[in-house]
Amino acid sequence: MTWWYAVREGFANLRRARGSVWVSIITIALSLWLVGIFLIGAWNGWQVLQKLKDKLEMEVFLLDTVKVQDAYHIRKSLLKIPGVDSVKFVSKYDALQKFQKEFGENIIDILGENPLQSSFRIRLKKSFHTRVRVQKIMGQIKKLSGVEDVTYRYDLLKIIEKYLKIFFGIGISLGAIIAFISLLLISNTVRMAIVSRSEEIKVMRLLGATPQFIRRPFLVQGFYLGVFGGILSLFLLLVVIWAARHELSLQILNAREIFGFVMGWGIILGVLGSWRAIGKYLKEEI
Amino acid sequence: MTWWYAVREGFANLRRARGSVWVSIITIALSLWLVGIFLIGAWNGWQVLQKLKDKLEMEVFLLDTVKVQDAYHIRKSLLKIPGVDSVKFVSKYDALQKFQKEFGENIIDILGENPLQSSFRIRLKKSFHTRVRVQKIMGQIKKLSGVEDVTYRYDLLKIIEKYLKIFFGIGISLGAIIAFISLLLISNTVRMAIVSRSEEIKVMRLLGATPQFIRRPFLVQGFYLGVFGGILSLFLLLVVIWAARHELSLQILNAREIFGFVMGWGIILGVLGSWRAIGKYLKEEI
């Protein structure tokens, strides 16, 4: 009953303020847009780096003495090692073909024989691309009979890990900055919307309205501002995503969760901002 | 005289509004901060990509028949070609050493002789790293006697150019978005500061104040807001730069021009925002 009053009244507040409501909604939408752009950017960057990691393969070189039969067994053993995702056999001959394609020289012409070895290319599971785990797996593989050598592009892993760290650092700092900016902007906006009604709040108190009664419509108003600002920002985000895909031809992924988060953040800030702003007037003497 | 009044009055306005002035200044500072972070980020990213480009070298392989004497002449001719910045001689022997260090194999053991060639490594001037210009230079070099082959890592150039393009695209879009956000936020903030004084503006008009007279103090107020917001944002930017250097150990470059631009943008938006906001009240009937 009284909440129902607050809901109607909160909406009426919006109608009464008119011009400045648009200003508030646009400010909130822009703040949320910023949050959204950041989240989508960060999430996509993260995905790209993860994918690069996944592409790092482990190479297991076999002794020239290993027969096809043995290779089959080795493959089975490899697949049993925890962390190994897939195993692909590359024969001596395949390796030679690849070499020639890459370097354009025929080694057999020069050396008279094929100096390359048969190998397995191993893809690791996602979470196993850390130095410690890679080391452990390599140790296990080396113990298998028929394996001459195991290589892994540590240097690339190091570079990717370094970038991941930088990315993480920048991402978290920038994220904190943007969250902070949006927090301040949105709660300031809501506050300004309330400052202009301080006269009215005073009259309400003089008429004997309880603090809760006065506060509620403003909380509802903050909620509305959050919702409308959120919806508008989602629109703007879709435009950005569309532009990134079509104009820059980037493979942008958008996540429902990000949209949900942006809306939620807007609503939370709208309501909390109202709460904080209104509190000031309710605490005043009178 | 009347401007002097406006200057004092604009300042008095700030004092009168108190709380909400802080809100305005903080909002403006945050908006400008965003602009600044973007500009610094973009500028640094640009520099990094440029530096990568500069590192691309052209390799000029010499015929085995070329003597040291001739190499000296070739070097001189190379330096005369427009676009060539520096030329470094790498002898057959140097090349071998490098190869062994990189691949850990002794080719002489395998082949019985040094199969590598002497070469010149050429650095190009900054603006010559485009495909057309590189091609032209390569053509000129190939014509020199004693030169067997010229190579240039086109693939890398292509990748870098692709990234530069993406970087440019993202940079310009993001820059436009951020400029737009800051524009709206700042002019909205100033507008809100004026909305709360609409009653007063009406009284002024009723007392016979001319529109210019009413407008001026608000323009001055907008100017002050821009200045104070700008100063605060410079502080915040310095903090970010410091953190990037010390916490993320990034080699961040800061440019005076960026600081100047951020201040200017704040002041322009503050004054124009005031102009726009006040205009609404001055146009009203009465």
Added chain:
Amino acid sequence: MVRFFNVSFSYPRSAGVENINLYVKNGEFVFLTGPSGAGKSTVLKLIYLEEFPQRGNILLDGYNTQEITRKDIPYIRRKIGMVFQDFRLLRDRNVFENIAFALRIIGVRRSRINKRVLEILRDVGLSHKKLKMPQALSGGEQQRVAIARALVNEPFVILADEPTGNLDEENREEILALLHKINERGTSIIMATHNYEMAKKTGRRVIRIDKGKIIS
């Protein structure tokens, strides 16, 4: 019942009231007169808990200002009807809503609000202006809206600060008659006015105040 015991109050660096003793019984109708700046509005503000006594205390229908907590204030105010000297109407809602608001905050049912507001609008002669905004009313009309708002929730005492200042003879008589009628139903009325003659004529108790002190 409203009772002042040796109440003193002063504004920061400004006058106020000093050592006020006052006893308004339930159902009484008293006038508070005095020149501009005498402290009439201040006395009403003290009753209305807009200001608190710095010395002495006030008894309000069972409540004592020395024991009142912040939480009690809204509930006490609801039992007091106040007509402010500067009206204090809400600029962003119409006449009907301004009056209805006093009922909404105490949680009266919607149908009841409608009936009651229309009733009171008829009493102050503003039925035809019920959808106007306060700014679109003449000074006297605004004053009548303020009076209607104070009357609407049937308080035990009505404090009226210069409620006829902007009204012509005829309207003033009507408003006074309305206040008398309400008083007869048992509501106390304390009315501040600079018009000693008018107060005297009614034959009710007149309290005179000057420079913050009761002089008779």
Added chain:
Amino acid sequence: MVRFFNVSFSYPRSAGVENINLYVKNGEFVFLTGPSGAGKSTVLKLIYLEEFPQRGNILLDGYNTQEITRKDIPYIRRKIGMVFQDFRLLRDRNVFENIAFALRIIGVRRSRINKRVLEILRDVGLSHKKLKMPQALSGGEQQRVAIARALVNEPFVILADEPTGNLDEENREEILALLHKINERGTSIIMATHNYEMAKKTGRRVIRIDKGKIIS
């Protein structure tokens, strides 16, 4: 000189004034009386150019409402002193600044402003309140500040809307005396009041208005 020729004006979906003919000569002192909502304030608003006639036209010291452009309005208003019924003081500056403001906007020198404002504050008896904010004044004191502001730049006509509504007998007489004094120096005065008796007593011309029409 203020002259109305068959002036009609009505608010959107609301009353107004109809077919007003009025001639106030330079140096005249006239009262405008009538019940609440009669249209007194509306007549003053028309002179003050807060509203424009929908039919007919008004002559103001050489200006004609049919020829006035937006640009002229501020300059005409400066020659008219207006005491608003709701005072319209600026809430964010003190009494001195409120009055000084009327001089600042017409570009009076600072030293002159100081002298003039202090003079006028003495005239309305508020010298001791010059540093107070309007909200810290009693209703009557605010009214006197509004009067002071209208007088300060010596206009050719003063429009006073219910300027004594909140004042006690003594203060009212003083303000009336002040207005008479100013009138004697040659300034016209048009004063709206619901108090027909008071107007009659002064012996000046009294214009009666009711339901938007002049009735005598």
